[in-house]
Amino acid sequence: MASTSSSSTTHFSAESYFATQLPPPTLAHDIDGVRAFVARQRAAGKKVVLVTSGGTTVPLELNVVRFLDNFSAGTRGATSAEYFLKAGYAVVFMHRQFSLQPFSRHYSHSTNPFLDLLEIETPAPSSSVASTSPTPDITVTSTQRADLLEILTSYKHAHTSGLLHTLTFVTVNDYLWLLRAVAQELAVLKHSVLYYLAAAVSDFFLPRQKMSEHKIQSGKGSLLIEMDQVPKILKPMVDEWSPDGFVVSFKLETDPTLLIPKARAALARYGHQIVIGNDLNRRKHEVVFVARAAQPPTVAPALPSSDLPSSEENGDVGLNTVSWLRIAPDAQDVRGRPREIEEDIVRELVGRHQAWIDRWGGDA
Ligand code: 9Z3
Numbered sequence: 001m002a003s004t005s006s007s008s009t010t011h012f013s014a015e016s017y018f019a020t021q022l023p024p025p026t027l028a029h030d031i032d033g034v035r036a037f038v039a040r041q042r043a044a045g046k047k048v049v050l051v052t053s054g055g056t057t058v059p060l061e062l063n064v065v066r067f068l069d070n071f072s073a074g075t076r077g078a079t080s081a082e083y084f085l086k087a088g089y090a091v092v093f094m095h096r097q098f099s100l101q102p103f104s105r106h107y108s109h110s111t112n113p114f115l116d117l118l119e120i121e122t123p124a125p126s127s128s129v130a131s132t133s134p135t136p137d138i139t140v141t142s143t144q145r146a147d148l149l150e151i152l153t154s155y156k157h158a159h160t161s162g163l164l165h166t167l168t169f170v171t172v173n174d175y176l177w178l179l180r181a182v183a184q185e186l187a188v189l190k191h192s193v194l195y196y197l198a199a200a201v202s203d204f205f206l207p208r209q210k211m212s213e214h215k216i217q218s219g220k221g222s223l224l225i226e227m228d229q230v231p232k233i234l235k236p237m238v239d240e241w242s243p244d245g246f247v248v249s250f251k252l253e254t255d256p257t258l259l260i261p262k263a264r265a266a267l268a269r270y271g272h273q274i275v276i277g278n279d280l281n282r283r284k285h286e287v288v289f290v291a292r293a294a295q296p297p298t299v300a301p302a303l304p305s306s307d308l309p310s311s312e313e314n315g316d317v318g319l320n321t322v323s324w325l326r327i328a329p330d331a332q333d334v335r336g337r338p339r340e341i342e343e344d345i346v347r348e349l350v351g352r353h354q355a356w357i358d359r360w361g362g363d364a
Pocket of ligand 1: 073074201250
């Protein structure tokens with residue numbers, strides 16, 4: 001059971017958390033879907049990645065009116081899922097409801113509204129049917145057509161091929177229950193499963209036993225809430241839920257000096273394979289891979305030499321290898337579109353994951 005500390009907060013282990021907090025009502029149904037997906041991918045000999053993406057909320061009331069949230073839009077996860085599909089993986093995309101999704105992310109309502117891509121074309125009136133006005137047609141703006149066709153083709157393929165399976169969560173509680181159950185299903189894939197944990201997971205939560213049933217009232221003036229720490233679930237994930245999986249977690253910091261020490265501490269504590277560190281303000285063009293040194297050597301990165309990190313910052317630090325990955329903030333691809341660092345992250349991970357599979361005798 002949960003042990004009580006000196007303050008009024010409780011220290012939850014993963015075990016005590018799941019023994020005291022309720023599963024989301026859709027869990028059993030969600031897991032049936034994952035089980036069928038996994039069986040198909042296993043029969044086809046596919047490598048599978050679980051991508052988690054977006055922020056988690058922490059409700060403050062049982063009849064929830066207010067909740068704590070975080071900034072994540074789900075860009076990292078949605079973008080990476082596309083590159084994993086391109087690399088031949090089957091993808092379980094577990095994301096925060098309404099956060100960005102693979103393919104549709106290119107037409108987000110706030111950055112590139114879909115309606116702005118469309119034109120209304122009114123055909124010239126026909127002289128033979130004088131009384132009826134011709135029905136206008138809808139076309140895609142010519143400058144957008146090539147990009148839309150490419151994205152639409154990949155989108156349709158992901159769906160018709162059955163290689164993309166989507167799950168949603170909202171609260172940190174939904175996320176924890178779903179992650180455990182999905183990992184337990186994916187475990188049958190042994191070394192050919194990759195976990196790419198990019199969701200921004202709250203560190204704190206309010207156990208349901210401490211939540212007010214109804215909307216918190218304002219009569220008492222200020223609001224003081226003491227939250228408990230979310231249990232560290234990477235440890236049971238590595239030790240129990242999916243012990244053969246290749247686990248990559250992300251570490252977000254705003255103080256850049258903490259990035260590598262915190263990443264190293266996470267690896268030492270949880271025993272997984274890689275922590276990718278990212279600074280909030282530089283995350284779109286710079287990340288650092290911190291890995292356990294015992295890991296098989298990485299494949300040669302297929303990056304343009306201008307994008308390679310300077311070698312003096314990379315190397316072994318104690319038990320870990322540290323390698324920076326950077327792209328120029330204004331880098332563009334051959335078609336003049338902004339380059340995405342996720343392309344390089346995924347390429348690097350695909351190589352490291354394959355080396356992991358080979359090292360264990362290849363079960364993909
Ligand atoms: C990250 O660090 C992601 O890269 C971002 C992506 C959340 C910064 P966006 O969605 O942002 O593209 O806007 N995610 C993981 C942070 C995290 O919560 N890690 C936890 C931890 O280290 C759980 S593995 O304990």
